[in-house]
């Protein structure tokens with residue numbers, strides 16, 4: 258479970274423990290990670306905490322080594338760690354792109370590259386859940402790096418699904434595409450590494466940036482509790498459902514986008530900002 262020390266990842270980890278599973282918690286935020294593992298153990302669960310930066314391949318490899326060493330197998334993989342943020346596309350700095358794609362897209366690529374061969378070799382049923390977003394199915398203005406990463410996770414998951422199905426593999430895959438969930442996503446900068454942080458003079462903020470930020474913050478605060486997302490995810494794993502769209506009210510927007518594509522109509526702008 259990556260991004261396990263907060264929000265959706267933590268909700269999923271707690272849910273897995275309630276189902277009787279042993280969990281490996283991976284997160285870049287060491288203090289929050291240790292605290293999450295402590296609380297799980299205090300409640301009688303089994304949790305191994307491994308500080309991991311998913312954007313670094315060697316750290317994901319080390320995570321797999323520690324997992325196998327401790328528990329001998331991997332049955333469920335959640336590639337969930339993610340960060341948000343961004344400004345207008347042409348004002349998004351290279352460090353913004355590198356940070357967001359590094360965690361949200363490369364993190365998932367690393368998880369698949371490292372864990373899939375292990376899960377396939379086991380020869381027993383297993384499942385992968387990649388966290389994308391409804392932003393991986395829609396395209397509005399703003400947060401290009403986030404959306405590119407999340408669209409990437411959707412097509413990566415779809416590709417993987419087809420490959421595993423064609424091989425008759427015992428490993429299933431789902432892609433989680435939530436809208437607003439009550440987490441700390443709007444404080445993602447808290448764990449941004451110094452070498453990928455913008456210098457103050459590099460930050461370009463349009464005048465309405467703060468207004469949008471506050472709006473998104475409010476929507477996230479009013480969002481779905483992570484426990485509810487975890488319920489839907491576990492049901493999807495059980496029923497081998499691929500697309501997990503936790504917020505059905507966004508479906509008309511997705512349909513509109515797909516219709517734009519198939520009719521070769523220019524993209525429709527729908528005023529509904531999304532995470």
Ligand SMILES: NC(=O)c1ccc[n+]([C@@H]2O[C@H](COP(=O)([O-])OP(=O)(O)OC[C@H]3O[C@@H](n4cnc5c(N)ncnc54)[C@H](O)[C@@H]3O)[C@@H](O)[C@H]2O)c1
Pocket residue numbers: 259260261262263264265266283284285286289309310311312337338339340341360361388389390391434435436437438439440441442443444445448477480532
């Ligand atoms: N909250 C929402 O509204 C929402 C909506 C759609 C999708 N998502 C996605 O859900 C996932 C989980 O986010 P969340 O909302 O729970 O936010 P969150 O900030 O509460 O949790 C994200 C966790 O990822 C960790 N993380 C950040 N960089 C990392 C790295 N390099 N390596 C390992 N861990 C790292 C953070 O430390 C944090 O614990 C993300 O992929 C996010 O894009 C969230």
